[in-house]
Amino acid sequence: MAHLYIDEGITQSRAAIFEKDEITELYIENHFDFNICGNIYKGRIENIAEGLNACFINIGESKNGIYHFISEEERNSLKRGQEILVQVIREPVGDKGPKLTRNISIPGKFIVLLPEDHSINVSKKINDINKRRRLKKISREIMGDNGMILRTEAQYEDEETIKDEYEYLNELWKGISKGFLYKKSPCILFNLRNFYEFVLREYAKNNVDEIVINKEEDLIKIESILAAQGSDSKKISFQDNSFKEMDGVYNLIKNSLNKTVKLPSGGFLIIEKTEALIAIDVNTGNFVGNENKEETVFKNNLEACEIIYKEIKLRNLSGIIIIDFIDMEDEKNKQAIFEKMVQLSRKDIMSTHIYGFTKLGLLEMSRAKKGKDIISLTGCSDAFSMDSICYNLKNVENHCIKEMKRFNARQFEVFMQEELIRIINEKFKFFIDKMKEIYNIDIYLVKDKAENNYLIKRK
Template sequence: MSEEILINVTPPETRVALIENGSVQELMIERSRRRGLVGNIYKGLASRVLPGMQAAFIDIGLERAAFLHASDIISSNGDNPGQSIDEQLREGQGIIVQVVKDPLGTKGARLTTNLSIPSRYLVYMPSLKSAGVSQRILNEEERQRLRDLLNRPEGERIAQNGGFIARTAAEGATEEALSSDIEYLSRLWQSVQERIASAQPPSLIHEDLPLALRALRDLIGPQVEKVRIDSRSTWSRLNAFAEQFMPEMAEKIEYYPGERPIFDLYGVEDEIQKALERKVELKSGGHLVIDQTEAMTTIDVNTGAFVGHRNLEETIFKTNLEAAQSICRQLRLRNLGGIIIIDFIDMEDEEHKRQVLRALEKCLSHDHARTHVSEVSSLGLVQMTRKRTRESLGHVLCVPCSCCGGKGSMKSVQTTCYEIFRELLRESRQFEMEQLLVLASQEVIDCLLDEESDHLAELEQFIGKPIKLQAEPLYSQEQFDIVPV
């Protein structure tokens, strides 16, 4: 698998696209006015402690208080004894926390006291008592080699009161590269401790790298052929970062000077627009329908125009196999997280069900986010979860519709007309007036004067008062006002 990383930089926004075999697989967007908070370490202040929820709200200097659950509080000796929240924290107490989830919708940031600071190959964790190795490294010999390197000699390789975890990128890394990372993380943790000692809550102690550098640290690997950046200043920063922390990758970093925007060149802009749509077309003629709600994301698979060549079961099987691959790409592309329910087309053959589920799991193995897939439920639904740390692409780029308020539908013109009739009748009985003025959108006024004119005349005769109509160009189809005159 060949990969390329594209980085588009403008003063208000940085965008990163991961291209696999010529297809856009992941998109990350960070805006200068609204940078992500995941990885940031704060000295916070407990503003509310709620034993009934076993949680606390922590003031870390943001607009909304952040959320800390009792299970995310690690004691000084590095474990979680399962104590009640009011036994571990009191209101007004200062506490060192790290953001693990950005604020999402109306929810504040999610916090933990189990701090972790990543580098290229390692993650330093003050609460860790021994070295660890990423579960994605499957080769047992390599896992043992990394453990030996991190534990030998123990006094030099394990920082005081903490330990290191080898990341997936550490597979095959030399002893010198790991030693360099250990030294860097030890120095960084020392500076963090010094800021913790002097800072007053609420205050920011440590901020994670900006998106361009974070992408270089987390995404680049042996399979990445090129990293292309369209900003010369960012290219210089990435080069300096690579020469210090990953010299073997420095030659892969290129400055893109072309006049044509780099995202246009690779078709990324078109993919962004498609990723905001509800419907996803499949090559076979089938399609997916993706609906994102606050509680979960649902994905419905349909055969659409695909009629197959053999029989119905074979048609369904092929559509579901193609859908499994497309779903994995859409989850990464749209950065969908939390609970995800997939409604594959019903299959009778148990072997077909197993193959579709295996295809889904195989595709998800390339995902950088942690995922878990359950078995097919009794209703034929596949339930899965995907770790959510940052807002989805739709939430970053879009806001709820000003007309429908994010519902995705509006009351029909006829519905609004009948609501107006009921309100006219109500107001005529409540107030003394000579006539009533109806303010509504042009579409509603046209309907009242045309299709509903007979009903309007009957109502006018029934209440015994004239009704005047006035179109308001700024009103939506649902809005109206009745003004007694």
């Protein structure tokens, strides 16, 4: 079994699934720039882009969203200034605003509600035909005006639990519909990304039997969310003074910022992100094996598959991914590698497609985008970016908590460049206030010309 570790912070929050002391899933959220994918808005059409067969919609975020018409009839029915109900299906990227849809879906833990749709669908990850039939039978018996998708976790639940969630999601939809009638556009009607609700819904799966949290005062809130989600039987405990999970997440993030990943047998991967795609190169390193060359290469590639997919998930890599495995001459070996990657993709909560090998011997795959990748969330390429400051202040927070519990220290000096102090005082003053309010810890920012930012000393 596994346990879910939740570390809600002041500038950044983190959650991780631990299986046998190894992190298998990781979620990070910065508190200045929240993930808006899945949010539902009452928007207003700002203009029609004839050449794109689309319109731009003001949803109240920093960039207008884009909605592509699905028919000529729809195009003719929508006018500039018209209010419209939309949902974000893709995050803003660079200068591009969020991508929008009018096909609303509201996810629960066991089902996804499809308002004003009468279809019933079952997750493709449920292969057992008897389980699929049982879930469809339950769905037909409980379905009202709205359709649904039965998620993978539904196979472990009884009819009453699924019915309760269906009714709960229907009430959410009624609230959204009412908000559309009475609220002024542009405005948000449904925020999918409440940190605790999102993490408990998407990560507290059937294989998780314990939840470890870092704030005792959040116990009642978590119990309430779990009860609403039908998962109130899970054990909840508090992080002890060993800080094993906290340190494990920190070390994983730090390692994920490296391009090079070592393989157990001596080979290594090189992972590089470009504007167009993610490139992953597999190398044998000092792994030579005892068999012939083809067998050695195949074993190295097979071993690499597990590590590659683990890194893709933990780093939240998305879009087009090209993997340059070591050249194999035997087509059976190529097919085995392809099948292994397909097998691994079936365990991924994100929509993933493995397309196969190109004529140049490169494996092509794609993975749906949800949120930022780990490099973007840490802002490692720009020390003055908001992401970088969120990440580093979270590390300051955790460091001070550990020092407080071990040595009862309550005052800390944090050394950094003058420009960073200016930005923090201007945009992150709340961090210093919250450290005092939550932990009774005083933080003093000290100007330092050295580039070793965020050096922390007990005062």
